[in-house]
Amino acid sequence: MSAEPVNDASATPRAIAFTADERDAAAELFNIGMGRAAASLSRMVGDEVELSIPHVEILTVETLLERLAQQGVDDVSLVVQRFEGMFTGEALLVFPYEQSLELVRVLLSEATALEHITELERDVLAEVGNVLINACLGSLANVLGDEFAASTPAFESGAARNVLRRGRGIQEHVLFAEVRFSVRSRDLHGLVVFTLPLDSLEHFRASIARLLAR
Amino acid sequence: MTPLVGRWDGLSDALDLGVVVLDSTRHVRLWNRWIADRSGITATAAIGRPFGDVFPGVDDSRLADVIDDAITRGTSGVLSHTLHRRALPLHTCDASRSPIDQALRVVPTRVDDGRGCVVQVLDVTATVHRERALRNLHAELRTALASAQTAERTKAAFLANMSHEIRTPMTAILGYGDLLREVVADRPEALDHLATILRNGEHLLGLINDVLDLSKMEADGIVLHMVDVDLPELLRDVVETLAQPARAKGLGIELELDPGMPTRVRTDPLRLRQILFNLVGNAVKFTARGEIRLDARCIDPSDHVGRTRTLSFAVRDTGIGLDPAGTEALFAPFAQADSSTARHFGGTGLGLTIARSLAQRLGGTVEAAARSDGTHGAEFVCTIAAEIAAEDPSVKTGRGEPREEADLCGRRVLVAEDGADNRRLLRAFLEGAGAVVSFAENGEEALERVRAETTAYDVIVLDMQMPVMSGYDAARRLRAEGVRTPLLALTAHALPEDRALCIDAGCDDYLAKPIRRSALVDTLARLVTTRH
Numbered sequence: 001m002s003a004e005p006v007n008d009a010s011a012t013p014r015a016i017a018f019t020a021d022e023r024d025a026a027a028e029l030f031n032i033g034m035g036r037a038a039a040s041l042s043r044m045v046g047d048e049v050e051l052s053i054p055h056v057e058i059l060t061v062e063t064l065l066e067r068l069a070q071q072g073v074d075d076v077s078l079v080v081q082r083f084e085g086m087f088t089g090e091a092l093l094v095f096p097y098e099q100s101l102e103l104v105r106v107l108l109s110e111a112t113a114l115e116h117i118t119e120l121e122r123d124v125l126a127e128v129g130n131v132l133i134n135a136c137l138g139s140l141a142n143v144l145g146d147e148f149a150a151s152t153p154a155f156e157s158g159a160a161r162n163v164l165r166r167g168r169g170i171q172e173h174v175l176f177a178e179v180r181f182s183v184r185s186r187d188l189h190g191l192v193v194f195t196l197p198l199d200s201l202e203h204f205r206a207s208i209a210r211l212l213a214r
Numbered sequence: 215m216t217p218l219v220g221r222w223d224g225l226s227d228a229l230d231l232g233v234v235v236l237d238s239t240r241h242v243r244l245w246n247r248w249i250a251d252r253s254g255i256t257a258t259a260a261i262g263r264p265f266g267d268v269f270p271g272v273d274d275s276r277l278a279d280v281i282d283d284a285i286t287r288g289t290s291g292v293l294s295h296t297l298h299r300r301a302l303p304l305h306t307c308d309a310s311r312s313p314i315d316q317a318l319r320v321v322p323t324r325v326d327d328g329r330g331c332v333v334q335v336l337d338v339t340a341t342v343h344r345e346r347a348l349r350n351l352h353a354e355l356r357t358a359l360a361s362a363q364t365a366e367r368t369k370a371a372f373l374a375n376m377s378h379e380i381r382t383p384m385t386a387i388l389g390y391g392d393l394l395r396e397v398v399a400d401r402p403e404a405l406d407h408l409a410t411i412l413r414n415g416e417h418l419l420g421l422i423n424d425v426l427d428l429s430k431m432e433a434d435g436i437v438l439h440m441v442d443v444d445l446p447e448l449l450r451d452v453v454e455t456l457a458q459p460a461r462a463k464g465l466g467i468e469l470e471l472d473p474g475m476p477t478r479v480r481t482d483p484l485r486l487r488q489i490l491f492n493l494v495g496n497a498v499k500f501t502a503r504g505e506i507r508l509d510a511r512c513i514d515p516s517d518h519v520g521r522t523r524t525l526s527f528a529v530r531d532t533g534i535g536l537d538p539a540g541t542e543a544l545f546a547p548f549a550q551a552d553s554s555t556a557r558h559f560g561g562t563g564l565g566l567t568i569a570r571s572l573a574q575r576l577g578g579t580v581e582a583a584a585r586s587d588g589t590h591g592a593e594f595v596c597t598i599a600a601e602i603a604a605e606d607p608s609v610k611t612g613r614g615e616p617r618e619e620a621d622l623c624g625r626r627v628l629v630a631e632d633g634a635d636n637r638r639l640l641r642a643f644l645e646g647a648g649a650v651v652s653f654a655e656n657g658e659e660a661l662e663r664v665r666a667e668t669t670a671y672d673v674i675v676l677d678m679q680m681p682v683m684s685g686y687d688a689a690r691r692l693r694a695e696g697v698r699t700p701l702l703a704l705t706a707h708a709l710p711e712d713r714a715l716c717i718d719a720g721c722d723d724y725l726a727k728p729i730r731r732s733a734l735v736d737t738l739a740r741l742v743t744t745r746h
Contacts, residue, residue: 043276044297081290108296120345123294123317134289141287149288152319 016058016173016201022208026056029208030139030177037135041128041183045107050182051132053192057177058201062170064193068160071096076164077157079129083137085148087200091137093129093179094164095190097157100125106186126153132179136192143207164193173201232304232335238285238328240265249335252304252314265333269302277301277318277333284322284331293318295338302335315342373429377422378679381706382633384422385728388415389639392731393646419728424564427488431571438482438575442603445479445525446471449510452490460498465505467494472511476523479600485572486598489580490527492569493594497531500592504532513597522601524578532591541582545570566594573598622735623648625742626670630660630688631677631704640675640729647735657683661691664699671699672742678705678716686719693720700741704729 018026034051041049068076075097082090095103104121107128130153141147156163168174175194180187196204226233226246235244241264245257253260255268265281266273276298280291293301295317302318305311319334391412398404427436453469460467490508497506506529513524536544545566570580577599582592627649631637637653644651652671654660657680664671674692676685683691689701703716703724716724723737 040276040279085288118345118348119341120296120349124296127292127294127297130290130292134283134287134291137289138283138287147288149322150290152290152292152321 016198016205018056018058018205018208021212022205023056025208025212027053027177029143030056030136032142033135033139034179036138037131040131041107044127044131045183047109047184049107050180052180052182053177054180055178056175058173058175058205060170061165061168061172061174064174064176065161065164065170068096068164073160075158076100076160077125077155078163079126079133079153079155081130081133081137081150081153083148083150085141086144086146087197089194089196089200091133091150092164092193092195093132093190094160094193095125095188099188099190100157102186103128103181103188103190106183106188109184122155126155129153129155132192136177136194140194140204143211144204145207168195173198175201175204231337232302232333234260234265234333234335235323235325235330236265236281236285236333237325237330240281240285242268243325243330249304251307253302254305272302275301277320280318280320281331281333284320285329288322288329290322291320293320295342299342304335306339312339315339370429373425377426377429378706380422381419381727382636384415384419385706386633386635386639388412388419388728389636389643389731391415393639393642424568427568428564431568436485436572436575438485440480440482442478442480443483443486445475445477445510448483448487449490449508449527452487452494453508456491456494456498460506463498463501464503465498465501467498468505468507470507470509472509475510475512475525476602478603478605479523479525480603481576481598481600485576489569489572489576489596490529492565493527493529493580493596496565496594497529497533497592501531501533504591506531522577522599525598525600527596528593529596530591530593534592535590536582536592544582545580569596576600621648622738622742625649625672625738626652627673627675627738628652628654628660628663628671629675630654630657630680630685631675632656632680633677636677636729640734643729643731643734644738646731647739649738656680657685657688657691660688664692664697665695673700673702673738675702675704675738676721678703685721686715689716689719689721700744702737702741 030053034053038049038051041051073096076094077097077100078092078094080090080092082088101121104124107124133153134150137148137150172195175196177192177194179190179192181189226244227248229246229248232249232252233244233246234242234249237243241262242260245255245260247257250256250260253269260268266278272278277293280293283289283291293316295315298318299315300313301316304314304316306314315338317336317338319336321332321334322329323332324330391408394408395405398408449469449471453467457467494506494508509526509528509530511526511528513526566580566582573580573596578597580594580596582594622644625648627644629637629640629644629651631640631653632655637655641651641653652663654663657676659682660674660676661683664674676688678685680688685703685705689703692699692701700723701721703719703721704727705712705716705724706727712726713724722741725733725737
């Protein structure tokens with residue numbers, strides 16, 4: 001018999017979490033990448049866009065879904081990019097559906113209020129997601145001392161419990177970062193989720209711990 | 215520097231998208247035919263030069279950042295057409311040389327021994343146009359919808375208002391006409407003219423009531439008043455009322471009550487009567503000879519109190535019949551089978567629309583059919599769902615019983631009414647019945663008169679719509695001051711909910727304008743005798 005796979009959803013999950021210091025350090029690392037992303041977004045919309053990541057955490061898909069449900073988030077739209085490097089995974093930028101529409105309206109200073117995401121909104125969100133995810137991947141690569149090749153972004157929308165669980169175990173750990181947008185005196189928020197193998201997450205946490213110890 | 219060969223060659227020229235390959239130093243290594251045609255720069259001219267030289271202005275753009283990221287960090291990037299409509303200076307190949315709306319993708323790839331990238335350019339001009347057209351259309355539709363909704367509300371308010379404005383003068387026309395009948399009793403020609411005036415006045419009033427009903431129904435504003443009803447009595451009343459105009463045309467009306475029909479049911483008698491009046495009235499209108507039958511039966515009969523049953527009322531005539539293809543159109547507002555029908559037979563064409571809507575509110579519907587027995591004529595079937603009510607022999611509505619000529623001999627009546635015409639009319643009606651009449655022109659004046667001589671009046675008649683102080687306010691004040699004299703409300707609003715408003719304000723009864731002499735005198739006589 002072979003060893004049990006680490007990522008089996010049915011297996012008792014290994015506890016993995018940041019200490020308070022590690023969490024702060026991780027947020028700081030991601031924020032370095034945000035400066036460049038914000039500059040890109042500002043250039044894209046012709047107005048100042050501020051980006052920040054106030055909070056980074058490691059949690060299970062189940063906990064993430066519970067939190068979204070507590071915040072009253074049901075439908076989400078998300079941009080997903082696959083990445084490959086020392087390990088393979090997916091990076092997602094997730095918005096509550098309403099927030100994603102609002103973001104597009106604010107970015108385009110558009111007065112017409114559509115109730116649904118059409119081609120135009122998809123395109124804009126895919127590009128915004130692309131900028132943010134690439135910036136985060138850059139930060140991740142710096143910490144891990146590796147680089148990641150990422151695919152072009154794809155857009156999805158639907159109920160959070162469906163789109164976030166697709167192809168993922170409920171007990172699977174994810175690296176989760178809250179993202180705040182401030183543009184044209186509006187504040188909007190989304191979240192970036194990295195699904196990584198548990199080993200890689202542990203590796204990421206250990207790398208941050210090493211940086212702190214230095 | 216050499217152009218890329220092998221896997222790229224030939225293939226890229228066959229693609230319907232722009233393909234540019236840059237090496238790790240951002241020099242152009244592949245330039246496909248698509249991009250050459252649309253940029254006006256040949257592959258020979260582009261290959262080997264830095265991308266920023268080929269397209270000056272690209273260097274300080276988001277595209278340059280994305281290319282940088284792809285080459286230095288291995289990430290892929292997209293440029294949406296919305297945020298960068300024309301990232302590169304490209305034009306269509308035709309004579310118009312129109313600018314091309316673009317979406318770009320930049321993906322890292324190995325070139326020689328280093329990492330370069332592929333820039334793909336998609337022509338999304340058509341998509342952009344479609345999207346823009348869709349958005350404009352959406353905005354136009356929103357505006358159109360908003361103005362349609364406003365117009366709808368305005369129309370409903372206008373109809374309700376017009377109905378009120380027309381009913382008030384109708385009181386004077388029909389009332390004075392009624393009075394004149396006695397004056398000209400000995401002049402047959404004048405009586406004949408007067409009858410024409412009154413008949414047309416009644417027709418006009420029916421029309422106004424239909425329009426008001428319809429506008430209320432469209433606004434979903436009809437409130438049902440469900441009570442226990444003696445069904446055979448209601449049906450006999452409908453038939454008896456219409457027997458007179460039927461006889462005038464030489465037609466008979468037969469009422470057939472199925473033995474399984476429950477006697478007492480819970481429904482809105484006013485609305486059920488309105489539906490049946492309409493259907494039987496139509497049958498009378500459209501039948502020249504023969505007879506009209508009203509068959510009432512209970513589908514799935516049961517005498518269990520509280521059970522809901524479907525009641526069916528079929529009206530059959532021997533009239534002009536129906537075109538089977540046109541039966542549904544009959545129920546659309548303002549539609550008669552042919553517009554000349556309205557001129558020939560009269561009517562607004564709203565009756566069936568209203569009857570069906572009312573029947574639907576009562577849990578059923580109205581359907582039309584050519585007569586099922588193949589004979590000439592039409593058949594309209596109204597169904598309603600009604601709960602069977604308990605027998606209550608003590609309740610007698612008294613309808614249909616011969617009534618004595620009521621009289622108000624010596625009764626003191628105070629009338630508060632702001633319209634001079636209506637005051638004169640009411641004076642004529644009331645003095646004709648022997649009453650002693652005093653007048654006030656608004657609620658406040660009425661209050662003053664009552665305060666001055668509290669016990670003197672036997673009954674007070676209040677018009678509800680008056681300046682200075684309305685009838686509603688006057689009724690409330692009188693009751694608040696402990697005045698117990700019977701109050702009769704007069705209003706131009708003819709809906710059941712208006713009655714509730716009057717009763718709530720403290721009135722004992724209510725009459726809708728136009729006021730008929732007999733109804734006024736009967737009601738006042740009843741109010742006076744029950745109170746004294």
